[in-house]
Amino acid sequence: MTLISSAPAGYDQYRENIPRGVMEIIDYPSTTVGNSRKAMVYTPPQYSSTNAYPVLYLLHGIGGDEAEWHNHGSPQIILDNLCSDNLLEPMIVVFPNGRAMVNDRAEGDLFAPEKIQAFERFESDLLHDLIPYIESNYPAHTSRDKRAIAGLSMGGGQSLNIGLGNLDHFAWVGAFSAAPNTRTPEVLVPDPSEATSLLSLLWLSCGDQDNLINISLGVHQYLTQHGVPHIWHEESGGHDWPVWKNDLYLLSQRLFK
Numbered sequence: 178m179t180l181i182s183s184a185p186a187g188y189d190q191y192r193e194n195i196p197r198g199v200m201e202i203i204d205y206p207s208t209t210v211g212n213s214r215k216a217m218v219y220t221p222p223q224y225s226s227t228n229a230y231p232v233l234y235l236l237h238g239i240g241g242d243e244a245e246w247h248n249h250g251s252p253q254i255i256l257d258n259l260c261s262d263n264l265l266e267p268m269i270v271v272f273p274n275g276r277a278m279v280n281d282r283a284e285g286d287l288f289a290p291e292k293i294q295a296f297e298r299f300e301s302d303l304l305h306d307l308i309p310y311i312e313s314n315y316p317a318h319t320s321r322d323k324r325a326i327a328g329l330s331m332g333g334g335q336s337l338n339i340g341l342g343n344l345d346h347f348a349w350v351g352a353f354s355a356a357p358n359t360r361t362p363e364v365l366v367p368d369p370s371e372a373t374s375l376l377s378l379l380w381l382s383c384g385d386q387d388n389l390i391n392i393s394l395g396v397h398q399y400l401t402q403h404g405v406p407h408i409w410h411e412e413s414g415g416h417d418w419p420v421w422k423n424d425l426y427l428l429s430q431r432l433f434k
């Protein structure tokens with residue numbers, strides 16, 4: 178399926194007098210890395226610990242860390258506005274640090290082999306450390322149909338690798354401008370009929386000026402050939418924040434519905 182749309186003007190602008198969510202920084206113990214790791218967590222407007230919320234894990238790119246979305250993507254404004262317009266299922270959004278190593282800051286040679294490897298290691302940190310922490314410290318639903326994973330570029334590749342590789346954990350998977358860490362389509366989706374029956378949403382998007390677009394196109398073509406329902410959203414733009422913010426706006430309102 179192809180879908181052409183973009184967010185309306187003002188979608189990422191702070192509005193006065195609407196209920197607001199809260200963005201906070203957490204530390205969680207990681208058995209995978211062997212230390213305490215940081216993440217950011219957004220809880221929605223009118224959040225109450227007596228409710229139960231679905232959770233989106235939203236991942237950053239190779240130049241970022243757990244604060245990248247917060248620093249560049251105005252996610253709390255976008256999500257608060259969507260909530261205020263009744264377009265969003267209230268959800269918790271977790272912004273992890275996808276570089277699972279002791280020094281996980283985005284510094285030095287970002288393409289060094291051990292740093293690229295740390296993006297692979299994150300799968301274990303997410304599944305064994307962060308998700309259990311979130312689900313025991315927040316009023317989070319714990320079933321696969323209430324868990325989503327999405328991300329930009331390096332985090333888009335991670336979302337496909339981890340999400341499609343663990344369909345017992347995730348029913349909702351999204352990749353914005355997926356990077357070369359993306360596994361080949363045959364490895365991502367070895368069993369198209371299983372993926373079709375388990376996925377509630379598979380979202381792929383990329384800017385038409387992005388040098389990495391062939392990676393997304395390759396996955397899109399494979400999915401099309403094998404009859405796996407998905408959304409392919411090619412939009413005008415490059416490897417950049419206007420595209421990713423638009424993608425968050427469009428994807429988030431489809432989740433958990």
Ligand code: FER
Nearest residue numbers: 238239240330331356357358
């Ligand atoms: C690469 C080009 C880009 C690559 C990763 C990226 C692992 C990631 C870009 C980003 O996250 O913005 O060759 O290899």
